[in-house]
Structures are given as C-alpha cells and as structure tokens.
Amino acid sequence: MTNTPGLSGNQKRKMKSASRLYAVQALFQMEHSDQTSDAVCEEFLDHRFGADYDGAQFAEGDVDLFRQTIANAVDNQAQIDQLTDRALVAKWPLGRIDPTLRALFRAAGAEMVSSDVPPKVIISEYVDLASAFFPEGKEAKFVNAVLDHMAHDALPDSF
Numbered sequence: 001m002t003n004t005p006g007l008s009g010n011q012k013r014k015m016k017s018a019s020r021l022y023a024v025q026a027l028f029q030m031e032h033s034d035q036t037s038d039a040v041c042e043e044f045l046d047h048r049f050g051a052d053y054d055g056a057q058f059a060e061g062d063v064d065l066f067r068q069t070i071a072n073a074v075d076n077q078a079q080i081d082q083l084t085d086r087a088l089v090a091k092w093p094l095g096r097i098d099p100t101l102r103a104l105f106r107a108a109g110a111e112m113v114s115s116d117v118p119p120k121v122i123i124s125e126y127v128d129l130a131s132a133f134f135p136e137g138k139e140a141k142f143v144n145a146v147l148d149h150m151a152h153d154a155l156p157d158s159f
Contacts, residue, residue, distance in 0.1 A: 018059035019066040020107060020125050021132070022048055026066075027073055027103035037074045041067055072110035080109030087149035100133050101143065108147055112154045119151035119158050
C-alpha cells in the first residue's frame with residue numbers, strides 16, 4: 001500500500017500519519033495485554049484501518065508502514081529502550097513514564113533504527129501525536145527533547 005498509484009502526496013502523508021498513530025496504539029495495547037504483535041496487527045487492520053463505527057470513519061493507513069513499525073519495535077525493543085533511557089533524565093527511567101509515551105518512543109525509535117525516513121520527519125510526526133494524545137500538557141515538548149536526543153544518538157550522521 002506504500003506505493004499506491006493514484007493517491008496524492010497529501011493523501012499518502014495522511015495515511016502514513018494514521019499508521020504511526022495506529023502503531024502507537026497497537027504497541028500500547030501489546031504492553032497491556034497478552035496479545036502477540038501478529039494478533040494486534042490483524043485486529044488493527046481488520047477493525048481500525050478505514051473502519052466505520054456509528055458514522056465515525058477511521059482513517060485509512062499505510063499497511064506496510066504500520067506492519068514494519070510494529071515489527072521493528074518488537075525486534076529492536078532492547079536497542080530502542082536503551083536509546084530512550086539514555087535520552088531520559090536519570091530520575092525518570094523508561095519504566096516510570098506514561099505508557100502512551102513509552103509506546104510512542106518505541107514506535108518512533110523503530111523508525112529511527114530501521115528506516116530511511118529523515119529524523120526531522122520522524123520527530124515532527126511523533127511530536128504531533130504527543131500533542132494529540134496530551135493536548136493540555138507539556139508532553140509534546142518532552143517528546144521533542146527525548147526524540148531529538150534519541151535521533152542524535154542513533155543517527156549522528158543525519159545532522
């Protein structure tokens with residue numbers, strides 16, 4: 001679905017953004033359930049991507065990006081968690097932060113360690129998600145700082 005012909009650049013960007021949102025939600029769900037990544041992925045693909053519930057339409061997503069982000073987050077979780085821990089203040093280890101933020105850092109980290117997406121794009125996308133999840137708080141600034149540190153650590157040649 002990544003190279004879907006006939007879609008405008010704006011439609012493709014919206015699909016990628018939706019996939020990143022779904023990836024954060026799926027990683028959160030996996031942490032709080034006994035479901036495997038395959039089971040959670042199938043649930044999201046069957047019941048979220050483009051689904052219509054009582055007139056509310058869920059966004060269509062980029063299936064390849066969603067699957068790749070989940071797989072990379074699972075396969076590289078130790079590396080991603082280490083990157084995140086190094087970016088956090090000593091008094092706030094990864095296990096102590098909000099589980100939504102933990103899922104967000106894992107999804108963003110998955111893209112940082114295994115994609116060719118520029119770090120600035122990854123940071124911007126996930127800061128936007130943090131703003132959506134926490135519209136009243138300071139979490140977006142916190143996410144920006146942590147992801148910037150992670151990107152400089154994981155991808156020093158990209159800056």
